[in-house]
Amino acid sequence: MMKVSITRPYVYLLILSVVLFISVLIIAFALLIPKGKDYRLDKASLRGIKIEQNRVQVFNDKTYKNLKNLQSKNRAIITAFSTKFNAKRFEKQNSKFFEKFVLGEKQVVTNEYESFDVYEVNASSKIDSPKSFYNFLEAINKGDWIVSVEFPIIFKREAKLIHSSFKIKVYSNSKNKIINKELNSTK
Amino acid sequence: MRFSYIVPRKKTVLSSEVILLLTFFSITFLMLFFTYVFILFKDYQFTSTKKELAIKKEQLNKNIDSMKSKILFIEKQQALSERIYTKNIVLKDSIKNMFDLVPDRIVLSQVHLLENGLIFYGVTPTKDVYNFMLNAPLKSIFHRTYTSFYPTKGGWLNFVSKNYIDVDLIESANEEDVDDES
Numbered sequence: 001m002m003k004v005s006i007t008r009p010y011v012y013l014l015i016l017s018v019v020l021f022i023s024v025l026i027i028a029f030a031l032l033i034p035k036g037k038d039y040r041l042d043k044a045s046l047r048g049i050k051i052e053q054n055r056v057q058v059f060n061d062k063t064y065k066n067l068k069n070l071q072s073k074n075r076a077i078i079t080a081f082s083t084k085f086n087a088k089r090f091e092k093q094n095s096k097f098f099e100k101f102v103l104g105e106k107q108v109v110t111n112e113y114e115s116f117d118v119y120e121v122n123a124s125s126k127i128d129s130p131k132s133f134y135n136f137l138e139a140i141n142k143g144d145w146i147v148s149v150e151f152p153i154i155f156k157r158e159a160k161l162i163h164s165s166f167k168i169k170v171y172s173n174s175k176n177k178i179i180n181k182e183l184n185s186t187k
Numbered sequence: 188m189r190f191s192y193i194v195p196r197k198k199t200v201l202s203s204e205v206i207l208l209l210t211f212f213s214i215t216f217l218m219l220f221f222t223y224v225f226i227l228f229k230d231y232q233f234t235s236t237k238k239e240l241a242i243k244k245e246q247l248n249k250n251i252d253s254m255k256s257k258i259l260f261i262e263k264q265q266a267l268s269e270r271i272y273t274k275n276i277v278l279k280d281s282i283k284n285m286f287d288l289v290p291d292r293i294v295l296s297q298v299h300l301l302e303n304g305l306i307f308y309g310v311t312p313t314k315d316v317y318n319f320m321l322n323a324p325l326k327s328i329f330h331r332t333y334t335s336f337y338p339t340k341g342g343w344l345n346f347v348s349k350n351y352i353d354v355d356l357i358e359s360a361n362e363e364d365v366d367d368e369s
Contacts, residue, residue, distance in 0.1 A: 020212040027219050035226045042233040053240050060247045063254045070261045077268045130286050137279040141272045148271040153300040
């Protein structure tokens, strides 16, 4: 029978090799592989988050574009709603349609519409023909404020002129709404 | 006495085999260590990126909500203004139609345009002129028409014509139409 003789240093070497090898295995399986797994999962979840983020960003950009479009299309209306009503200026702007045009006191406020304040102003005027009144109704749609002419409207003949009295309603953004401040700040 | 010519090799704790083995395993451990550090660094990077993205997403969502409420408000303004503009134009057309309705032979002194009615004050040469030329069209437009006459000094007749639309009747007629269509 053949006898295998291993010297003591080699036995030590072998034992050291085995110990180090086992240490490598332990480090690999106990630390690296679980961490690596976490790393892969994190990477995948981050990719998902980035895709979601991108989707939100695209939606944000789309909404912003939409808002800007709306704001530019309706600039006149937005400005009209946020402009404080000035009776003297209104009289001056529309006096060309009347022989005489007088506005009464501004009366607050019917809470007709949520988010909007509505003021009522009595107006009396003298016109030489109904055509002036038609022109006035057309002109207020292009004016600096959102104004509607309300019933009752009374026309009364006075010599060669027609005296008319009516009520106008002026609509403006409600002062109580925080949104109006924001809206004005983004204009 | 016998002498050996072989020089004895130095005995050290770290033999060349051990050094080789230790070098190999040191390199292996270093590689493992660097891999572990790399993974830890990436893990940290992922966590901070996730936090940043979460904050950014929250800001974007807030921004979107704020923009949506602004859009909604502008749409409200747009709808209201359109309604008012239409109302003014309809009013203009109504007044125009009303004046067109009155024949030249009848002279009006006062007109009251009400929400659901119309009151005329004026003079007419005869009742027939009024009935044929003004009252007939008024009756076709309004549900209720009341007229009273009283003579003037010149032989003409003053008249007061009160005309009303019954909104309830229109609404019920509309409902019937809807029912018939369905």
